[in-house]
Amino acid sequence: VGLEPGEMAVLLAESGLGEKEARMRARQLWNWIYVNGATDFQAMTNIAKPMRETLAEGFVVQRPEIVTEQVSADGTRKWLFRFTDPATPNAPPVDVETVYIPEEDRGTLCVSSQVGCTLTCSFCHTGTQRLVRNLTAGEILNQILAARDRLGDFPGGVRPTDGLVPEGESRAITNIVMMGMGEPLYNYDNVKKALLIAASGDGISLSKRRITLSTSGVVPYIEPTGREIGVSLAISLHAVRDDLRNELVPINKKWPLAELIAACHSYPGLNNARRITFEYVMLKGINDSDADARELVRLLAGIPAKNNLIPFNPWPGSPYECSDWDRIEGFAEIVNRAGYASPVRTPRGRDISAACGQRKAETERLTRKQREALEGA
Ligand code: SAH
Ligand code: SF4
Numbered sequence: 001v002g003l004e005p006g007e008m009a010v011l012l013a014e015s016g017l018g019e020k021e022a023r024m025r026a027r028q029l030w031n032w033i034y035v036n037g038a039t040d041f042q043a044m045t046n047i048a049k050p051m052r053e054t055l056a057e058g059f060v061v062q063r064p065e066i067v068t069e070q071v072s073a074d075g076t077r078k079w080l081f082r083f084t085d086p087a088t089p090n091a092p093p094v095d096v097e098t099v100y101i102p103e104e105d106r107g108t109l110c111v112s113s114q115v116g117c118t119l120t121c122s123f124c125h126t127g128t129q130r131l132v133r134n135l136t137a138g139e140i141l142n143q144i145l146a147a148r149d150r151l152g153d154f155p156g157g158v159r160p161t162d163g164l165v166p167e168g169e170s171r172a173i174t175n176i177v178m179m180g181m182g183e184p185l186y187n188y189d190n191v192k193k194a195l196l197i198a199a200s201g202d203g204i205s206l207s208k209r210r211i212t213l214s215t216s217g218v219v220p221y222i223e224p225t226g227r228e229i230g231v232s233l234a235i236s237l238h239a240v241r242d243d244l245r246n247e248l249v250p251i252n253k254k255w256p257l258a259e260l261i262a263a264c265h266s267y268p269g270l271n272n273a274r275r276i277t278f279e280y281v282m283l284k285g286i287n288d289s290d291a292d293a294r295e296l297v298r299l300l301a302g303i304p305a306k307n308n309l310i311p312f313n314p315w316p317g318s319p320y321e322c323s324d325w326d327r328i329e330g331f332a333e334i335v336n337r338a339g340y341a342s343p344v345r346t347p348r349g350r351d352i353s354a355a356c357g358q359r360k361a362e363t364e365r366l367t368r369k370q371r372e373a374l375e376g377a
Helices: 005-014 019-035 049-058 137-150 188-199 219-229 242-248 257-265 290-300 325-337 361-375
Strands: 065-071 077-083 094-102 107-110 175-178 211-215 232-236 276-282 305-311
Touching: 005 019, 065 137, 077 137, 094 137, 107 137, 137 188, 175 188, 188 211, 188 219, 211 219, 211 276, 219 232, 219 257, 232 257, 257 290, 276 290, 276 325, 290 305, 290 325, 305 325
Parallel strands: 107 175, 175 211, 211 232, 232 276, 276 305
Antiparallel strands: 065 077, 077 094, 094 107
């Protein structure tokens, strides 16, 4: 999982297939994996049995272990998936969180790109955890495939009866957001590979418009993201002055606002139908004044943009509070009046710690358990 057809063909050729057959098999395998959701070579009935056995000896298509699956009162689902890196099977497994957010007209899967994060945004729980490692393209895709299994999204699948799945949609997962743990542009190659397979018509076949990558502002990778991946972009802005953004989103010290905004202006493929989403976490008394809202409008001038105001989700020991509701409304009104849509993101799945920036506690608890297991405790 996570190999391009060409790479798959090369590996198959190495295991003894002729070039032409290797290419044909690679196409079949892609279809089985991404269209049919096969998790076992034995299910691949148009491949002869001896060939299936050879494949099973050299390759794996199975899903991660599901450590937990939680369903929130609002229908949000959170999975903790456990991955073992096939390249280094002796390394300790890693646990990754993936969240499904059903709405009336869509179902969004929030996917992680890294275990932990190297960055230390002061309002983000993930930011207090060190980086364990990058996820591979296969692990990024396997979050989507495993969620599709659980939501009955493959042919012959069965929809869960608890929780919600949007009505009138043939698929439970219609949108992907790279907004889970980690900074996707610090794992660019794997994220690119995974998203191109997710968008490929022979792969998971999700429209690029329905895939959004969120970055804290890794400026040198913004233009390549548009040109090479072509998905929608979201920027974690959160502050409109460098002094404050340096504090909230420390990567700003490396690539300050002027550089970030310049990169947004030239993001490939932008137009009024295809806007950049600016995420803005509402922190009481920190970044939520009318003056901040006006400065935000000034900063975005000329960029096809929409805003996403995110109520701060507190976590134990977090140094901030969420802005009051009427303050959020006042802020939104200024930005709306200037012509930028500024919906306030409804916190989802708070009861299962699935909301933005809450992804950590669970992982830490499990890591400790894992450590004990490894130490033989
Ligand atoms: N690393 C990427 C992807 C994470 S996306 C990025 O930072 O863009 C998750 C979004 O949730 C980001 O906009 C992040 O800034 C925001 N977020 C993090 N912690 C939060 C919290 N406690 N409350 C609300 N939003 C938070
Ligand atoms: Fe990392 Fe994004 Fe959290 Fe910042 S907000 S610490 S970049 S996951």
